[in-house]
Amino acid sequence: MARTVSKTEIYVGYTILIFLVVISGGILLKQSQYNPAIFKPTTFQPENPTLTSPPASSQSDLMQYAPKSLTALTPPEVFGPENLSDKINGKAELYLSAGFVGLVSQRFAIEDEPTAWMEAFIYDMGSPRGSYAVYSLQKRSDATELDTGDFAYRTENALYFVHGSYYVEMVASVAQERMAESILAFGDNFTRKTTTGNEAINEFLLFPTKYLNKGSISLLPSDAFGFQQFDSIFTAQYEMGDTELTAFLSQRQSPAEAARLVESYTSFLREFGGTELKSTLNIPGVKLVEIMDTFELIFSRGRILAGVHGAENRKAAEELTLMLNQSLAEKGQ
Amino acid sequence: MNQRAQQHTTNRRDFLLRLLKGGISIGAACSLSYWLYDAAGPGVAREEKNLVTLPDFSLPSLKGKMSIVTGVDRTETIRRALNALGGIESFIERGDKVLLKVNAAFATPPILSATTNPQLVAEVARLCYKAGASSVVVTDNPINDPASSFALTGIGEAAKSAGAKVLVPKKSFFQPTTVSAGVLIQDWPILWQPFQKINKVIGIAPVKDHHRSGASMTMKNWYGLLGGRRNIFHQDINTIITELAMMVRPTLVILDGTSAMMTNGPTGGSLSDLRQTNTMIVSTDQVAADAFGATLLGKTAANLPYIPKAAAAGLGTADYEALKPIRLNTA
Numbered sequence: 195m196a197r198t199v200s201k202t203e204i205y206v207g208y209t210i211l212i213f214l215v216v217i218s219g220g221i222l223l224k225q226s227q228y229n230p231a232i233f234k235p236t237t238f239q240p241e242n243p244t245l246t247s248p249p250a251s252s253q254s255d256l257m258q259y260a261p262k263s264l265t266a267l268t269p270p271e272v273f274g275p276e277n278l279s280d281k282i283n284g285k286a287e288l289y290l291s292a293g294f295v296g297l298v299s300q301r302f303a304i305e306d307e308p309t310a311w312m313e314a315f316i317y318d319m320g321s322p323r324g325s326y327a328v329y330s331l332q333k334r335s336d337a338t339e340l341d342t343g344d345f346a347y348r349t350e351n352a353l354y355f356v357h358g359s360y361y362v363e364m365v366a367s368v369a370q371e372r373m374a375e376s377i378l379a380f381g382d383n384f385t386r387k388t389t390t391g392n393e394a395i396n397e398f399l400l401f402p403t404k405y406l407n408k409g410s411i412s413l414l415p416s417d418a419f420g421f422q423q424f425d426s427i428f429t430a431q432y433e434m435g436d437t438e439l440t441a442f443l444s445q446r447q448s449p450a451e452a453a454r455l456v457e458s459y460t461s462f463l464r465e466f467g468g469t470e471l472k473s474t475l476n477i478p479g480v481k482l483v484e485i486m487d488t489f490e491l492i493f494s495r496g497r498i499l500a501g502v503h504g505a506e507n508r509k510a511a512e513e514l515t516l517m518l519n520q521s522l523a524e525k526g527q
Numbered sequence: 528m529n530q531r532a533q534q535h536t537t538n539r540r541d542f543l544l545r546l547l548k549g550g551i552s553i554g555a556a557c558s559l560s561y562w563l564y565d566a567a568g569p570g571v572a573r574e575e576k577n578l579v580t581l582p583d584f585s586l587p588s589l590k591g592k593m594s595i596v597t598g599v600d601r602t603e604t605i606r607r608a609l610n611a612l613g614g615i616e617s618f619i620e621r622g623d624k625v626l627l628k629v630n631a632a633f634a635t636p637p638i639l640s641a642t643t644n645p646q647l648v649a650e651v652a653r654l655c656y657k658a659g660a661s662s663v664v665v666t667d668n669p670i671n672d673p674a675s676s677f678a679l680t681g682i683g684e685a686a687k688s689a690g691a692k693v694l695v696p697k698k699s700f701f702q703p704t705t706v707s708a709g710v711l712i713q714d715w716p717i718l719w720q721p722f723q724k725i726n727k728v729i730g731i732a733p734v735k736d737h738h739r740s741g742a743s744m745t746m747k748n749w750y751g752l753l754g755g756r757r758n759i760f761h762q763d764i765n766t767i768i769t770e771l772a773m774m775v776r777p778t779l780v781i782l783d784g785t786s787a788m789m790t791n792g793p794t795g796g797s798l799s800d801l802r803q804t805n806t807m808i809v810s811t812d813q814v815a816a817d818a819f820g821a822t823l824l825g826k827t828a829a830n831l832p833y834i835p836k837a838a839a840a841g842l843g844t845a846d847y848e849a850l851k852p853i854r855l856n857t858a
Contacts (some may be wrong), residue, residue: 222563268675279758283632283670284739284793287761311636332791334799349797351638365796367636367679 256300256314259387261379263372264302267311273297288331289317292415293324295359302380310373312366314380318359322393323413323426325361329354330412339409342381353377358390397428400443400498402521405514407431418442419503421462423455429503437510441518443500452494456481459492475512477519482512491515495522579702579719583776584728585811589617592779593810593850595819598857601785602650604807608781609654611853612809618778619727621659626725627651627691628777630732630748631667631682633794634675640786641795642676643731645685647783651731652689663691666721667751694721701754708840709770711763716754717774727778730813734784734804734820736792740764741831743793744820745780745813746772768833772813772842782808782816784823814843815850 257266271281274296279286281297289297295318303311319325322344329345332354337347343362346355350369355362362384364377398411410431418427424444432439446452460481464470468485475482480493489508492501493515500518505511537545594611598604609615619625629643637645652663665686669676673695677683686693694700700720706712722728732748739761740747749771750757760767784806788795795801804823810816814837818828828834828845838845 279761280670282794283758284737284743284761284764285791286758288738313635334790334797336799337797349799352797354797363796365635365639367638369638369798 256298256302256316259314259380259383260302261376261383263304263376264312264380265305267301267303267308270298270300273299289319289328291417292327292413293320294318294328295320302376304373304376307372310366310368310370312364312373312377314377315363315365316384317361317363319361321359322356322391322395324415325356325359326395327413327415328361329356331414333409333412340378342378343385346381348374348378353381355381355385357385357388358393360384360388360390397443397445400522400525400527401428401430401441402514402517404517405432405434407433419459421459423458427499432514434510434514437505437507439505439507439510439514440503441501441514442503443498443518443522446494446497446499449494449496452497452499453479455499456492456494459490463490473512475515475519477515480515482508484508493519495519496527498522498527577703578714579704579717581704581717581722581775584726584778585776586618586778589779589811591812591815591844591850593808593812593815593819593847593852594855595852596807596809596855596857597805598807599785599803599805600857601644601647601783601807603857604785604805605647605650605781605809606654607855607857608807608809611855615654615658618729619655619658619660621661623655623658623660623727624725625655625660625663625727625729626721627655627663627665627686628728628730628748628751628775629665629667629682630743630751631673631676631680632670632751634669634671634679635794635796636679637681638798639795640733640788640801641735641793642680643682643733644783644785645681647731647781648682648691649685649689651729651781652686652691655729656690660727663689664694664721664725665691666694666696666718668696668718668754669751696721696754704774706770706774708773709766711760711767712753712770712774718752718754728775730775730777730780732780732782733786733788734782734823735788735795736790736800736824738792740768740833742817742821742824742826744817745782746817746833746837748780749775765833765836769836769840769842772837773840777811777813779809779811780813780816782810782820784808784820787823789824810847810850810852812843812847812850814838814845815847815852818845819847819852 256270273281275290275294278289278297297317299313299315301311301313319328334349337349340346340348343355343357351366353364364380366373366377412429414427416425418424427442427444429440429442432441456479460483463483463485468483471482471484473480473482477493483490489505489511490503491511502511502514592612594608596604596608629648631642633641635641648665655663677693677695683693696718700718701716702719703714704717705714730745730748732745735743737743746768784804786801787804788800789802791800806823808816808819814834818834821828821831834845
């Protein structure tokens with residue numbers, strides 16, 4: 195005997211079917227208008243972009259750091275990782291790869307001289323390593339070192355410094371002394387009013403100091419020397435007579451990881467035409483590769499991955515490698 | 528209990544009927560899916576009636592022309608560079624409607640050379656009018672706030688002082704385009720409205736380092752015509768620059784290498800990022816102009832993958848010497 199179906203069941207069934215047809219129609223309509231230029235995958239974006247921008251509201255008002263000589267020219271602008279490129283375009287990737295969290299920027303003008311203006315950029319890089327990375331990678335070579343914040347320098351029209359996890363740029367529209375004094379005062383106010391953690395970057399101390407080009411230490415956050423597995427690599431420039439050399443080191447999670455990276459970087463160099471040579475250095479596991487008329491020396495010591503990159507002079511490279519190994523030993527690595 | 532069990536029993540006839548209905552439902556769903564399936568994917572199989580295409584603004588008779596003038600004064604070097612190619616009158620005729628595509632990407636001061644120099648914009652606009660142009664329009668779709676960018680770069684004021692009209696982009700100015708030989712610019716919004724009734728286009732760009740592409744010069748300058756979420760193209764920067772050069776065939780390009788941004792581009796920030804390279808380049812071949820511009824940054828065309836790529840696509844030559852550029856020195 196067949197089961198009878200009640201009218202209620204029929205109505206409910208039709209209602210569900212109509213509902214599904216409406217949903218299908220909506221999807222078809224939306225899909226027919228798809229355009230990647232305007233499509234935004236909202237599931238990957240915060241509901242409120244400002245939530246990803248860490249500077250608190252009180253810090254977003256940069257007027258609090260401005261000396262009396264400056265007056266606000268424009269309101270503050272806030273950017274997060276999702277829209278940083280709207281401010282700095284192609285340079286955004288540099289910041290994003292170094293852990294960028296948020297940016298607040300604002301323009302100020304000299305009170306009685308509106309054509310003389312400057313823009314302050316306060317980048318929150320999430321950590322002192324992040325802020326040091328973007329600072330060191332953009333550092334101007336002919337700059338004047340200052341003692342504002344942790345690291346600082348000025349050029350004819352600008353001031354750049356690191357304060358904890360903040361990287362700060364102040365760029366002026368004119369190169370004049372009055373403006374320079376104003377941006378220095380702004381920088382001092384910022385460092386005085388902004389508290390930071392005590393996280394130190396220990397890698398600075400691991401490099402040997404002899405022949406070291408002071409102020410040349412950089413932090414490459416990713417893809418160092420074109421090798422994808424090389425992240426968080428510190429480099430330092432050395433001048434040994436007429437020879438310029440680049441030493442590098444990186445603290446890894448474990449001795450095993452450091453040793454594995456020595457092998458994988460050596461393989462990477464061989465893959466791109468490098469020739470592995472026998473090294474006579476008394477450093478366990480050291481690798482020497484000649485590639486495109488330059489020499490690469492790589493070794494690990496405990497959790498530290500270290501070496502010399504792109505040296506034109508093998509003898510000098512080996513000498514620096516020994517110095518680096520010795521320095522690591524002396525500093526308990 | 529037995530009666531309830533009997534009610535739920537399905538006989539052979541009911542079973543076959545339900546099987547048939549189920550089969551028809553599944554078959555209908557599959558047929559519908561097959562009918563709706565878009566093998567070409569989104570964006571490609573769109574109706575093309577709404578797409579716009581920029582006309583070819585180049586002058587066939589002036590193909591492959593190039594001049595390189597050294598000097599510190601932009602108004603002087605641009606005049607000499609144009610005169611070397613027969614004067615602005617060779618490119619602009621009486622009644623022409625000219626569009627100057629400048630680089631106003633950032634709301635930064637002209638001293639930083641991150642944007643087109645305002646004096647140069649004013650001078651080119653003046654020369655166009657002198658040659659008989661009936662209108663000169665200056666436009667760009669800046670990265671930063673458009674109004675601030677045109678104001679703070681000085682381009683807006685300079686253009687107006689020369690009688691040019693500044694078109695600050697609005698949402699309604701954009702229309703989708705597709706570059707037929709491209710893969711990235713497919714149904715993508717471009718700054719279309721300023722090109723209405725225009726018959727001559729001049730690109731004016733500074734020579735800059737660029738974090739992603741290695742350099743930003745005349746071809747990269749067309750990036751400022753893109754709308755939408757254009758920053759996604761940074762993932763394939765060399766292809767997008769090549770496609771931009773396919774999209775825009777200008778009457779001529781002006782590459783300002785008076786003060787080149789050697790480092791920390793495209794924004795720069797410090798005067799120490801700049802070097803006085805004191806060179807003005809005018810060319811009807813944008814690939815050649817960029818190939819020469821690369822040398823001002825201490826690079827070669829081969830160092831910038833989009834240049835050989837554009838040359839291979841037939842958009843110009845990377846061997847700028849083959850054009851026998853006219854070289855002058857105003858010093």
